[in-house]
Amino acid sequence: MDKTKIQEIALKHTDRVKKCGLGLATGVGKTLLGLKHMEKEYSPLKKYLVVAPKKAIMEEWRSQAVLFNKTKVISITDFTTYRSLNKQDPKDYDVIYLDECHSLLDSHREFLSNYNGKILGLTGTPPRFTNSEKGKMVQEYCPIVWNYLADEAIDDKILNDYKIVVHFLNLTSRPVIPVTARFGKLNFNTSEKKSYDYWSTRLDNAATPKEINIARIQRMKALKDFPSKERYTKILAESIENKDKDKCLIFANTQEQADKLSKHSYHSNNIDSEDNLRMFKDGDINRLSCVLQLSEGVNIPNLKQGIIMHAYGNERKASQRIGRLLRLNPDDTSIIHILCYKDTIDETWVSNALDSFDKDKIFWRDFNIKVW
Numbered sequence: 001m002d003k004t005k006i007q008e009i010a011l012k013h014t015d016r017v018k019k020c021g022l023g024l025a026t027g028v029g030k031t032l033l034g035l036k037h038m039e040k041e042y043s044p045l046k047k048y049l050v051v052a053p054k055k056a057i058m059e060e061w062r063s064q065a066v067l068f069n070k071t072k073v074i075s076i077t078d079f080t081t082y083r084s085l086n087k088q089d090p091k092d093y094d095v096i097y098l099d100e101c102h103s104l105l106d107s108h109r110e111f112l113s114n115y116n117g118k119i120l121g122l123t124g125t126p127p128r129f130t131n132s133e134k135g136k137m138v139q140e141y142c143p144i145v146w147n148y149l150a151d152e153a154i155d156d157k158i159l160n161d162y163k164i165v166v167h168f169l170n171l172t173s174r175p176v177i178p179v180t181a182r183f184g185k186l187n188f189n190t191s192e193k194k195s196y197d198y199w200s201t202r203l204d205n206a207a208t209p210k211e212i213n214i215a216r217i218q219r220m221k222a223l224k225d226f227p228s229k230e231r232y233t234k235i236l237a238e239s240i241e242n243k244d245k246d247k248c249l250i251f252a253n254t255q256e257q258a259d260k261l262s263k264h265s266y267h268s269n270n271i272d273s274e275d276n277l278r279m280f281k282d283g284d285i286n287r288l289s290c291v292l293q294l295s296e297g298v299n300i301p302n303l304k305q306g307i308i309m310h311a312y313g314n315e316r317k318a319s320q321r322i323g324r325l326l327r328l329n330p331d332d333t334s335i336i337h338i339l340c341y342k343d344t345i346d347e348t349w350v351s352n353a354l355d356s357f358d359k360d361k362i363f364w365r366d367f368n369i370k371v372w
Helices: 003-012 030-041 055-067 082-087 106-112 133-141 150-155 192-205 209-225 227-244 255-261 273-282 315-323 345-353
Strands: 019-024 048-052 077-081 095-099 118-123 144-148 161-169 177-180 186-190 248-251 287-290 305-308 333-341 362-366
Touching: 003 019, 003 030, 003 144, 019 030, 030 048, 030 055, 030 095, 030 118, 048 055, 048 082, 055 077, 077 082, 082 106, 106 133, 118 133, 161 227, 177 192, 186 192, 192 209, 209 345, 227 248, 227 255, 227 287, 227 305, 227 333, 255 287, 273 287, 333 345
Parallel strands: 019 118, 019 144, 048 077, 048 095, 095 118, 161 333, 161 362, 248 287, 248 305, 305 333
Antiparallel strands: 177 186
């Protein structure tokens, strides 16, 4: 079965349904599917609205329309982000396309409750819990009527196979973490292990919801900012680039980190982001670092290896990032590297994020490479 057949099956599930959603594995072609649905609904008197989390996804719709000769439907289409959805007039549109519809929030009811036309939601990662905020919004405004998962696409030879390697790292005992007082004055340096243990103890001893929340956030922030993952990522990325000769995408934790990990980065504060992405797509560069922007809706061909520095316990983001790598020749195997601090809450986050993936394709390894 090929992508065209899968898209035909998906479109049939939208027949005679006013509001629905489709769950399509990342890489199967949900943008092209949306354009085909536009053609199916086309009338020069109609007006479409595409809602997406960010501008890069809007550009993907436009470029796909040119590539597949579907510019006619784009001529009657407006684009907006979820952040700006409530600024639109619901009465202006006949069909709305909610790309990455798992981005819906309660605040979008202001617009959607006043809209009476057709809705098609598209997502590679439908909300896991229907009683969550996003789950309730999807269920109400674009309930998923068909779901085609990554492992199904791999079995059908539409996407390439994958291997996930979880790199277990130890927290360092070397005092390299600065601890500052008010106004940024340095008090002393501590180690990653002592810093983690401190916030874990604060969390265990927290007496109020506010104290619990503060301690939990500070511990997560500490794990995200510890320097040993950054140093290990550099070693791993250089090995992929120089030894394996593969294109590698790095998902960093912060914009500053992304800039350190690669000469070419993609994030909202980098004015060269679009040029860097184009060069990466074209194969002119082999390493690109980003934060969240490339998790959703952007096609990157011939991408064989990727590094995810932090899973955050969010299975949707992990699925999206892994999905960036499942777009190769079906005879190839993508390798996804996920970094995890051993004997910390990081292990739980990674386990939760990988819960929906084939356990036979996940390899947990201890890597005792010195990063200092």
